[in-house]
Amino acid sequence: MTPRSVVGVMPARLMDPTAAPDWRLVRLGRGIMETLIQQLINGLVIGSVYALIALGYTMVYGILGLINFAHGDVLMVGALVALQTMTFLMGMAPGMSPLVMLSIALLVAIVVCMLLGFTMERLAYRRLRNAPRLAPLITAIGVSFLLQTIAMIIWGRNYHTYPQLISTTPLQPIEGVFITPVQITIIFGSAALMIGLLLLVNRTKIGRAMRATAENHRVASLMGVDTNAVIAFTFVIGAGLAAVAGVMFASNYGIAHYGMGFMPGLKAFTAAVLGGIGNLGGAMLGGLVLGVVESFGAGYIENLTFGFLNSSYQDIFAFLILGLVLIFRPTGLLGERVSDRA
């Protein structure tokens, strides 16, 4: 197999080079065990990003029963806004410490995405809450494409090199296994966020209101929960998580692009379904499982198909998993039923 180049010739929608940066390292003729561990690490890194995105899908679905198609594009906005901020800061204060710079960029991205999430809910989805079931779904698709178009207008069609403010020099914790500080940050950062979210939902008042609303809107509002506010809050939190995921995603691969949200969005949705949609723990588990499966799949597909398919096909794993889960276990690993209630 020839290593794929990261930027340039790759067609736009295939630009999710999950395995690409680490790929050449994997190929350096190492033992089976090292390769295996390496795949596992790569899978966990990308899986934790999927998990963060999946949380946004699953929270909104849990409360509104809506698949927010535009969620993946919020991630893209987050990544590009952070990029813009970093570029600005580099010009304004070249001496600033990279960590401070990254934190500011992240903060700006989170705020912008939260506003975006709020606006989407307010302008588009809220008005369609009682519309026929296809209407919100079609609107969400429209919003997704609108965001991409606007991003294309603002940031152009090019792939942007993403500044690596955290070192990407691989460490070698085990002989022959590589992990970069960025990847370590991603794993721990997303773990921290997920724990934070679980605490928020299970331990706080607003969390209780969220759970009540998810259970039953009418009853919750009768009990004095401002369900409109809760739904808006859910969108905002999901968008904030997506912003962080976007920065992580772009940092991991070193590039950003107006269409970058599509694939991870779709995969994160798969992760949410895999874990059991509407279920927070499920989204996390689904994200990690999907990341690992994909990483192993991409690594071994060539051997499995006797060279017929190569790692260009790695994107189909997510869809295959989605299809299989929906056919054989539509409730997901941990979750609720998804087929029509009688």
Place this chain on the structure above:
Amino acid sequence: MNELAAAVPWLGKRNPLAARWLIIILAITAPLVAWQFGKSWVRILDFALLYMLLAMGLNLVVGFAGLLDLGYIAFYAVGAYTFAFLASPHFDVHLPFWTILPLGAGFAAMAGIMLGFPVLRLRGDYLAIVTLGFGEIVRIFMLNLNYPVNITNGPQGINMIDPINLFGWDLSRNLQIGENFSINSLFLYYYFFLLAVAGSIVFVHRLQISRVGRAWAAMRDDELAAKAIGINTRNMKLLAFSLGATFGGLSGCLFGAFQGFVSPESFSLMESIAVLTMVVFGGMGNIAGALVGAFVLALLPEILRDVAVPLQQTLFGHVLLDPEVLRMLLLSLAMILMMLLRPAGLIPARARYSHDHHLSNKLKQEAAK
């Protein structure tokens, strides 16, 4: 046709017959008018007709049966690639047009059934995602199946596809009549496609006003109640799905032959969304809506291309929004705003699912008693 005639402003309600003739005359003379603006506009009209076919097929699935199919363009791709494989130097096979057409339609229908079988018992939104994934998988295969065996020729696509040949009449050649009069090939394609659209209108209309159309509408409005009156919803969904796919496959064949080359680029998700927008924009669940939506949204970007680019140049000195961006902007805004402000679409006709004359005959009998 009645719905379409009724949709004509002013005249439609007053004199449906006149409106009907107006549409027919407009349809026949449209390319002559377009020709005045340049050859490329006739070509654009040809593509608009292909979009109409696609929109009618998708309307069958989304509008009648209520199944949101976001991978619809994949069936178009199946048709186009079938044609490319069987009528081009790529494999050096050159089967006749009338042989490939049913094959393309058949493969697309099979793909529809294969996809539909496992996922149709799921809720609508899951269907949307799975079909979207299916569209992407088809595209990934088109892009990458040039290695190790070259099947699709990868991103370059397949070139030099045979043109449509109706029993020895090659539509890609200008038709020479006498010494100094000839009809451009683009016109020949236009009228051929127009016939295809007209035939499809008849077919889809017959389906709509029938036992099948009512079952679809019932299922769309309330699936549980549809089951409770004995409709086998799984079979009806599969039927809608495969018929819609058949439409996609047929239009794909026409597209491949007309354009002369196919490549994965033509079958991106954006195209699926574009066709969906046409259906939504015109009005889901009515034929006239799908047709008008397809026509308007196929033409508008081209008009914008001609108007907006020079306009921007004079205003700002350079092009801020290139035509492709304008098209995306137009489509996404059309989709959102339509859903929010006018969910029934541009032509909000209620589709009929029963024959008027049956009821009026019955009423006459009653009155006579």
Place this chain on the structure above:
Amino acid sequence: MITLLEARNIGKRFGGLQALSDVSLTIRKGEVYGLIGPNGAGKTTFFNVLTGAYTPDGGEFVFNGSELPTGKPHKVVGRGIARTFQNIRLFRELTALENVMAGHHIRTKAGVWGVLTQNRFTREEERLTTERAYELLKYVGIERFAEVVSKNLSYGDQRRLEIARALATEPQLLALDEPAAGMNATETAQLKALIEQIRRDGITVMLIEHDVKLVMGLCDRVAVLDFGKKIAEDVPAVVQKNEAVIAAYLGGGKHAH
């Protein structure tokens, strides 16, 4: 008396809730059979299991001497059982006439080929479907709204339309889920007359109803469910005096109207 439907030891469980346990009952041909009980007693669940919307965990239904398929609504309708819903479920975008025509689906045959070619068989079938649908609208008394989109009908007319649609499937057993819910006294009286007419026309009726007066006036026999169990089955006058029944209604804390 000929038995039309026999339910044998039907059980259905949702998670921790035993919605139906060991329910057995027999419905005779030509009678109006009432199914009553406090809220949450399992009446609608029984309907859902009978009509194939849910699959039972145990037990079986014998209809007209042979076992009913479970979990396949369209097959149950084909065998001759039709139902209405507690919260009206019409095809909202279709007219009243088209709703009833859709109800004929299972008794008609036209397929895609026939529809596309509009052959004589299909045209004839379509004509008959229209005429029979109109007759049924007349039967329930709303033929003047034949061309009205069903979502625009009044509440009472929607209830009637739902019954007409169910009748279009040509059932032997018509299962009505709270047909009088939300109706005023006049409408209820008209409904009672309609149900009696349906019975006279040879269709057996099974009825879930909260309106005690209606049940007592209409039903030949009544079964009472409480917490998923059948606690009584007899003619209305006897059931009314049954102590277990009285206890169930009072003890449940929720009265029937």
